[in-house]
Amino acid sequence: MSQAVEERFGRYGGRFVPETLIAALDELTAAWARAREDETFQAELGRLLRDFVGRPTPLYRAERLSERVGRRVYLKREDLAHTGAHKINNAVGQALLAKRMGKTRIIAETGAGQHGVATATACALLGLECVVYMGAEDIRRQAPNVARMNLLGATVAPVEAGARTLKEAVSAAIRDWVATVEDTHYVIGSVVGPAPYPALVRDLQRVIGDEARSQALDAEGALPERVIACVGGGSNSIGTFYAFLDDPVELIGIEPGGEGIESGRHGASLSAGSTGVLHGALSAVLADEQGQILEAHSVSAGLDYPGVGPEHAHLRDTGRASYFPVNDAEALLAFRELARLEGIIPALEPSHAVAWLLAESGSESEDAAASASRPGAAGAGAQDGFDLLCLSGRGDKDLDEVIAKLAEIDG
Numbered sequence: 001m002s003q004a005v006e007e008r009f010g011r012y013g014g015r016f017v018p019e020t021l022i023a024a025l026d027e028l029t030a031a032w033a034r035a036r037e038d039e040t041f042q043a044e045l046g047r048l049l050r051d052f053v054g055r056p057t058p059l060y061r062a063e064r065l066s067e068r069v070g071r072r073v074y075l076k077r078e079d080l081a082h083t084g085a086h087k088i089n090n091a092v093g094q095a096l097l098a099k100r101m102g103k104t105r106i107i108a109e110t111g112a113g114q115h116g117v118a119t120a121t122a123c124a125l126l127g128l129e130c131v132v133y134m135g136a137e138d139i140r141r142q143a144p145n146v147a148r149m150n151l152l153g154a155t156v157a158p159v160e161a162g163a164r165t166l167k168e169a170v171s172a173a174i175r176d177w178v179a180t181v182e183d184t185h186y187v188i189g190s191v192v193g194p195a196p197y198p199a200l201v202r203d204l205q206r207v208i209g210d211e212a213r214s215q216a217l218d219a220e221g222a223l224p225e226r227v228i229a230c231v232g233g234g235s236n237s238i239g240t241f242y243a244f245l246d247d248p249v250e251l252i253g254i255e256p257g258g259e260g261i262e263s264g265r266h267g268a269s270l271s272a273g274s275t276g277v278l279h280g281a282l283s284a285v286l287a288d289e290q291g292q293i294l295e296a297h298s299v300s301a302g303l304d305y306p307g308v309g310p311e312h313a314h315l316r317d318t319g320r321a322s323y324f325p326v327n328d329a330e331a332l333l334a335f336r337e338l339a340r341l342e343g344i345i346p347a348l349e350p351s352h353a354v355a356w357l358l359a360e361s362g363s364e365s366e367d368a369a370a371s372a373s374r375p376g377a378a379g380a381g382a383q384d385g386f387d388l389l390c391l392s393g394r395g396d397k398d399l400d401e402v403i404a405k406l407a408e409i410d411g
Contacts, residue, residue, distance in 0.1 A: 005029050007195035010317060012310030015194040017174075017280045024181045029196040031101050036203060041100065048092050052125065053082045055089075055207065059215035059388070064341040065354075069361035072386035074219065075344070076212045078236065078393060083118050085347065085393030086208060086236045091118035091187060093204035095126050098185035105129040105184040109173040111138050111166035111232075112302030112349065113145025114393055115189030120154035122187075130154040133172040137164040138301045145397050163295045166305045170279050190233025191309030194280030198309050205239025212388055213243040225385025226250040229392065230353045231323060232267065232303035234312045236392035241321060250322070253312065254353045256298035257325030267296035268325040269308045270316050278307040284316070299328035299405060300348035300398075330355040332405050335395060347393035348402065357389060 007013055015025060035041040049055040058077045066073045078086040091108075098106060106128050110116030116132040123130035132149055136158045139146050149156050162168045170192075177186040191198045191205075209227075216224055227244050229237035231253035241251045258266030266272065269284045276285040278293055286294040286306035296306040315321035331348055334355035339345045346354060395402070 005033050005196045006199040009198070009311040009314035012283050012313045013195055013198055013281050015280060016277045016282065017194045018178055020178050020181065021194070024177070025194055025196065027101065028200070031097060032196055032200050032203075035097055035100060041096070045093055045096055048096070049089065049207065053088050053092060054080065056211045056215070057081050059212055059219060061219065062342050065338065068341060069357055071361065073357065074216065074224070074386065074388045075391045076208060076240065076388060077391055078208060079344070079346065079391050083114065083121050084396065085114040085118065086205060086239065086390075087115040087118035087189060087393075088121065089207055089239070090189065090201050090204045090235060091115065091122040092125070094185070094187040094200070095119070095122035095128060098187070099126050099128065101185065103128075103183060103185040105131070105180065106187055107131045107133065107173050107176050107184055108187045109133045109166065109169040109189060110145075111135070111169065111304055112300065112347070113138070113142035113149070113397055114302065114347075116154070116156070117145050117148045117152070119187050119189070120149045120152035123154065124152045131157055131176070133157045133159055133169040133176070135159045135164040135166060135169050138166065138169070138304075141301050141401055142397055143400070165296070165301065167293070167296065174279065190235040191238050191311060192233045192279060192281060192283070192307060198281065198311055201235050202238050202242060202311065205235050206242045208236065208239040208390060209241060209243030212240060212390075216388055220386060223247050223249055224388040226252055226387045228252045228254065228353050228357060228387060229390040230254050230303065230349045231270065231308060231312060232256065232300075232305050232349065233307070234309035236390050238309060238311055240390040241315070245320065251315070251320060252356070253321055253323040254356045255323055255325045256296070256300060256303035256352060257327035258297040258299075260327055261325055265297040266325060267298045267303050267305060269306060270312060270323040271325045275313075281310050283310040284308050284313040299331060299401070300352065302347070302349045302393075303352065324356060326352040326355045328405070329409060330359065332402060332409060334358055335398070335402055336406060344391070345395040345399075346391055347395045348398045350390065350392045351395075353389055357387065
């Protein structure tokens with residue numbers, strides 16, 4: 001990894017931030033460039049990923065799901081990583097980097113709470129102060145994760161502005177960072193924000209795809225035909241996709257379709273957004289005709305964000321990856337379907353990817369007949385290939401919300 005840390009992905013990315021943050025971003029860029037080439041740092045990070053996080057996570061052949069969709073499906077089990085999601089890969093790496101930089105205070109934002117829990121966990125491990133900004137609506141939706149963060153010693157700071165979800169939490173964290181940049185590091189939770197964050201977070205999450213590629217070759221003697229992952233900000237998906245960029249493998253990202261693209265209440269910035277600046281980077285965003293950022297909507301707190309990482313926008317424009325929306329009802333039904341088929345309770349975020357796979361193959365969940373159709377489904381998949389799907393997290397955090405929403409669907 002001797003190349004420079006990327007600032008741009010095609011025309012996307014860059015830095016659109018207050019002048020007070022430029023020095024901190026320069027410091028972070030230089031620190032990461034050194035750390036990723038430093039054998040001592042990489043050895044310590046590798047040890048923590050192995051002994052603390054529990055890597056490598058398994059690549060699991062989901063037999064009953066495979067029977068349902070008519071092709072072999074492997075799940076990359078990030079739900080089995082410590083804290084229950086892929087977020088811990090990035091949190092441990094950034095916290096270790098922050099300590100190397102002499103920072104004593106960590107701030108973070110969170111939507112579904114998993115990044116907040118992961119950051120609080122890493123800070124407890126390394127003895128760092130931790131403040132997590134979280135929208136008040138997400139605090140309501142994700143009470144179990146709020147309790148976990150408090151138990152781990154983090155301060156959860158509620159954000160009451162706007163929609164009281166992830167976008168507002170990011171804005172509050174950035175305001176904090178501007179005022180405290182000397183001793184504080186901002187652990188951004190996805191491949192969003194100003195450079196170097198999109199590349200930094202991708203580098204820390206690419207362990208998912210690197211492992212999965214090797215595991216797929218061991219299991220099948222071949223690469224998957226399709227690699228599928230959900231996309232909110234986009235860290236689990238870019239982390240999975242990155243190892244396959246130079247391979248003849250189809251890359252498929254699944255966005256939150258919310259109540260339907262036509263309703264305007266969704267989070268599908270790649271499928272139905274425009275180009276604009278959000279939280280320091282140029283990318284695909286949800287914005288009105290005047291360029292004002294719109295509120296996103298998703299039943300999944302972790303996908304409820306009106307933008308996406310700039311590398312995803314570049315992959316879309318170049319045709320290297322395809323992105324499709326899945327609506328709330330489909331994701332909820334897939335959540336239940338995977339639990340019943342495989343004994344795995346997924347987070348709502350990857351449930352969107354499972355829903356796309358079920359519908360695309362013509363094998364929707366048994367009770368999904370009434371769910372809305374989506375643009376982009378390609379019809380039944382070929383029978384000779386196999387799919388690799390990133391199961392980015394477990395669903396404990398979503399149970400109360402899902403049970404209530406499924407009761408509404410079931411009538």
